[in-house]
Amino acid sequence: MVTAVKQQYLRQLPAVDKILQDKALDAIRDDVPRSLLTKTIQEVIAGKRELIRKALSEEELELLDISVPTIIKEVIARVKDKIMLHLRPVLNATGVLLHTNLGRAPLPLSAVKALQEVAGSYSNLEFSLQTGRRASRSEHVEELLCRLTGAEGALVVNNNAGAVFLALNTLAAGKEVIVSRGELVEIGGSFRIPEVMSRSGAKLVEVGTTNKCYLKDYKKAINNRTALLLKVHTSNYKIVGFTAEVPLPSLVKLGREHRLPVMEDLGSGVLVDLRNYGLHYEPTVQDSIAAGADIITFSGDKLLGGPQAGLIVGRKKYIDLIKGNQLLRALRVDKLKLVTLEATLRLYLEEKKAVREIPILKMLTLSAGELKKRAEKMAAVLEGKLAGKKLGSKYKVGISEEKARVGGGSLPLAALASYQVFIEPAAINAGALAAKLRKASIPVIARVKKNRLLLDLRTVREEDDETLLRILLETLAGSNY
Numbered sequence: 001m002v003t004a005v006k007q008q009y010l011r012q013l014p015a016v017d018k019i020l021q022d023k024a025l026d027a028i029r030d031d032v033p034r035s036l037l038t039k040t041i042q043e044v045i046a047g048k049r050e051l052i053r054k055a056l057s058e059e060e061l062e063l064l065d066i067s068v069p070t071i072i073k074e075v076i077a078r079v080k081d082k083i084m085l086h087l088r089p090v091l092n093a094t095g096v097l098l099h100t101n102l103g104r105a106p107l108p109l110s111a112v113k114a115l116q117e118v119a120g121s122y123s124n125l126e127f128s129l130q131t132g133r134r135a136s137r138s139e140h141v142e143e144l145l146c147r148l149t150g151a152e153g154a155l156v157v158n159n160n161a162g163a164v165f166l167a168l169n170t171l172a173a174g175k176e177v178i179v180s181r182g183e184l185v186e187i188g189g190s191f192r193i194p195e196v197m198s199r200s201g202a203k204l205v206e207v208g209t210t211n212k213c214y215l216k217d218y219k220k221a222i223n224n225r226t227a228l229l230l231k232v233h234t235s236n237y238k239i240v241g242f243t244a245e246v247p248l249p250s251l252v253k254l255g256r257e258h259r260l261p262v263m264e265d266l267g268s269g270v271l272v273d274l275r276n277y278g279l280h281y282e283p284t285v286q287d288s289i290a291a292g293a294d295i296i297t298f299s300g301d302k303l304l305g306g307p308q309a310g311l312i313v314g315r316k317k318y319i320d321l322i323k324g325n326q327l328l329r330a331l332r333v334d335k336l337k338l339v340t341l342e343a344t345l346r347l348y349l350e351e352k353k354a355v356r357e358i359p360i361l362k363m364l365t366l367s368a369g370e371l372k373k374r375a376e377k378m379a380a381v382l383e384g385k386l387a388g389k390k391l392g393s394k395y396k397v398g399i400s401e402e403k404a405r406v407g408g409g410s411l412p413l414a415a416l417a418s419y420q421v422f423i424e425p426a427a428i429n430a431g432a433l434a435a436k437l438r439k440a441s442i443p444v445i446a447r448v449k450k451n452r453l454l455l456d457l458r459t460v461r462e463e464d465d466e467t468l469l470r471i472l473l474e475t476l477a478g479s480n481y
């Protein structure tokens with residue numbers, strides 16, 4: 001049909017060079033390599049050409065906008081998308097505090113400041129300012145970790161998976177490690193005790209059953225090839241019903257009797273007793289040290305609230321052995337991690353300060369009443385502004401009361417009372433709205449339940465409420481439904 005008309009449209013498409021030289025592109029010209037700009041123009045024009053070719057009727061052709069200003073607008077949008085950093089901040093409105101896909105713990109402000117100072121500068125990373133000689137990089141946090149946990153020695157590696165691997169490889173390669181069957185955890189799909197164990201060169205000896213394990217089970221399995229008794233905190237599940245597990249102090253006693261070290265993989269590793277804040281008990285590192293564990297490993301970016309890191313604390317004799325392992329080099333931490341970890345740990349010297357300034361602890365201990373107030377305020381403002389833009393009939397807005405979760409493989413049973421602003425679109429589905437919000441200037445990640453978009457405020461910093469509101473309005477008003 002329309003071949004002749006199509007030819008006409010195709011001829012009207014502007015040349016790449018013409019667009020390239022257009023003054024409207026001057027604003028971005030200096031920030032973008034010429035080759036990238038040229039390539040993007042080619043892509044946009046090719047896209048238009050394709051649309052012309054695919055058009056089925058003359059009406060469809062008439063709807064196509066192939067004017068120079070439109071093409072330039074599309075080029076600029078595309079270029080901006082290409083030069084924007086791929087890794088960037090998002091607003092977490094999911095209500096999952098330690099969202100592994102969203103980077104687990106946001107850092108405290110003091111850690112961010114310390115990072116800024118050290119990152120662009122030289123530092124005393126492995127240099128003693130006292131002697132002028134080489135020093136160890138983990139010194140910056142070792143003493144602090146010992147002071148906070150009561151341990152004799154400490155060491156930091158890349159993450160907790162690395163910490164467990166390195167400790168097992170050092171203390172048990174070629175030998176046997178005894179673990180309860182109820183504690184063979186898998187965390188986040190890739191950390192599995194049996195696999196880590198075999199990669200470390202240690203041989204896993206499972207004892208007990210899934211739901212019950214007694215001291216006699218460990219006792220029976222000990223022989224002259226045994227190197228270690230391992231206890232793993234089942235941080236992302238709980239076995240309930242008829243259960244039995246051996247408490248750490250009993251395992252420590254057994255270890256002492258047989259001159260075997262006892263290691264505990266704590267996973268989350270909190271330094272404050274969460275019961276003081278109305279939450280479930282999560283074993284603290286201090287409790288495990290006090291119970292006599294010889295080596296304890298835990299993460300830096302779970303409930304501790306710092307950067308991704310694997311912390312190893314315990315008896316000096318074992319920590320020194322682990323420090324001597326050549327593999328440590330492959331798991332070592334860089335200055336960015338060390339400085340943020342040190343700044344985070346320092347806050348724990350005063351518990352009140354830690355709970356106030358470490359975002360994860362703050363979110364964990366926020367009262368539901370405060371969240372309700374914030375949600376009501378945000379919902380009221382949003383509703384009013386939508387009505388002002390004549391969008392009131394398109395979106396129903398209100399507050400809901402659903403539970404927030406800790407996530408990140410921590411406190412699996414803890415459901416935190418929380419409040420959300422909900423948006424229920426009349427004409428489209430909430431999933432499509434969630435997708436739009438992910439593409440906003442600051443991406444917002446929300447939950448969808450039934451046909452409602454839920455924005456949980458427990459994981460949004462109060463100072464970000466205004467930004468969230470602005471993005472919601474921009475997105476809702478900008479959608480042409």
Ligand SMILES: *Cc1c(COP(=O)(O)O)cnc(C)c1O
Pocket residue numbers: 159160161162164185187191232233234235236265266267268298299300309310408409
């Ligand atoms: C989270 C967790 C790990 C893995 O820690 P990463 O810091 O994510 O490497 C290992 N063991 C337990 C018990 C955990 O909870």
